[in-house]
Amino acid sequence: MPIKLLKGKKGIIFGALDEKSIAWKTALKCHEAGASLVLTNAPVALRMGEINKLSELCGNAPVIGADVTHLDDLKNLLQESMNHFGGKIDFILHSVGMSMNVRKGHHYTEISYIHNHKTLDISALSLHKVLHTAWSMDAISEWGSVVALTYIAAQRVFPDYNEMADAKALLESVARNFGYHYGVRNKVRVNTVSQSPTRTTAGSGVKGFDGFLTYAEQMSPLGNATADDCANYCVTLFSDLTRYVTMQNLFHDGGFSFTGVTQGVIDKM
Numbered sequence: 001m002p003i004k005l006l007k008g009k010k011g012i013i014f015g016a017l018d019e020k021s022i023a024w025k026t027a028l029k030c031h032e033a034g035a036s037l038v039l040t041n042a043p044v045a046l047r048m049g050e051i052n053k054l055s056e057l058c059g060n061a062p063v064i065g066a067d068v069t070h071l072d073d074l075k076n077l078l079q080e081s082m083n084h085f086g087g088k089i090d091f092i093l094h095s096v097g098m099s100m101n102v103r104k105g106h107h108y109t110e111i112s113y114i115h116n117h118k119t120l121d122i123s124a125l126s127l128h129k130v131l132h133t134a135w136s137m138d139a140i141s142e143w144g145s146v147v148a149l150t151y152i153a154a155q156r157v158f159p160d161y162n163e164m165a166d167a168k169a170l171l172e173s174v175a176r177n178f179g180y181h182y183g184v185r186n187k188v189r190v191n192t193v194s195q196s197p198t199r200t201t202a203g204s205g206v207k208g209f210d211g212f213l214t215y216a217e218q219m220s221p222l223g224n225a226t227a228d229d230c231a232n233y234c235v236t237l238f239s240d241l242t243r244y245v246t247m248q249n250l251f252h253d254g255g256f257s258f259t260g261v262t263q264g265v266i267d268k269m
């Protein structure tokens with residue numbers, strides 16, 4: 001019997017594309033933990049239809065389309081969610097990322113700036129847009145919790161992570177800065193979770209992903225953290241057991257971020 005850490009809480013989950021998605025796993029764990037959910041993704045992603053399976057698994061959670069870069073979509077999403085819940089929202093998972101330059105195979109030194117703007121808008125500024133919309137509508141309850149997913153390329157160079165490294169650095173900065181203001185006004189906390197490489201649609205799009213994954217596995221004392229474990233961690237951050245954690249970038253990576261080298265890697269040299 002799962003612990004009902006989120007009993008009575010209401011949350012919005014962005015970014016469940018298919019069953020590999022970190023957001024998919026998080027929605028399932030939040031549902032198991034007793035939360036009521038609204039699921040959302042870009043209209044183009046909803047056309048795949050996969051999310052309807054997730055909705056069924058989550059007690060027929062409503063699915064509301066929203067392009068995370070469009071303020072009108074976000075306003076509609078938050079209003080419809082509050083209508084559905086009959087009140088404010090307790091937690092939000094931002095599990096959204098997309099790089100046009102990675103998709104097009106452009107090297108970091110030769111990126112298209114038109115694509116770069118889109119990448120930064122979808123992958124980083126969107127967190128500001130979600131928070132700004134919620135702030136303007138006063139849509140998040142006191143002690144509510146917002147979590148966005150990030151990667152350690154925000155702090156260290158992983159050459160093939162390309163422009164997403166800049167997007168993640170901006171995302172983490174938005175979490176810190178909005179976290180300050182939202183904390184002061186409504187005691188809402190905002191954090192980023194820096195996850196191990198994980199085999200998902202977005203993850204696998206990065207050039208050399210298999211090498212990335214194997215290297216991280218070798219460099220992490222506990223091994224790579226799975227998407228299921230990431231989902232569990234998010235549940236704790238949405239719960240009342242972590243009320244004073246805010247404005248943090250929290251590494252969920254099996255110890256990778258603080259390891260200089262491991263015997264496993266030395267043995268391979």
Ligand SMILES: NC(=O)c1ccc[n+]([C@@H]2O[C@H](COP(=O)([O-])OP(=O)(O)OC[C@H]3O[C@@H](n4cnc5c(N)ncnc54)[C@H](O)[C@@H]3O)[C@@H](O)[C@H]2O)c1
Pocket residue numbers: 014015016017018020021022023041042045066067068069094095096097098122149150151194195196197198199200201202203204
């Ligand atoms: N997979 C990894 O290795 C890894 C590691 C660390 C962090 N992350 C981060 O985790 C998050 C989730 O990614 P994932 O790995 O589960 O992959 P995923 O491909 O399953 O999820 C990415 C989601 O972003 C959504 N999205 C893209 N553009 C959008 C838009 N305009 N509006 C609304 N939604 C949009 C997609 O539809 C998709 O559901 C991302 O922020 C990613 O950078 C992933």
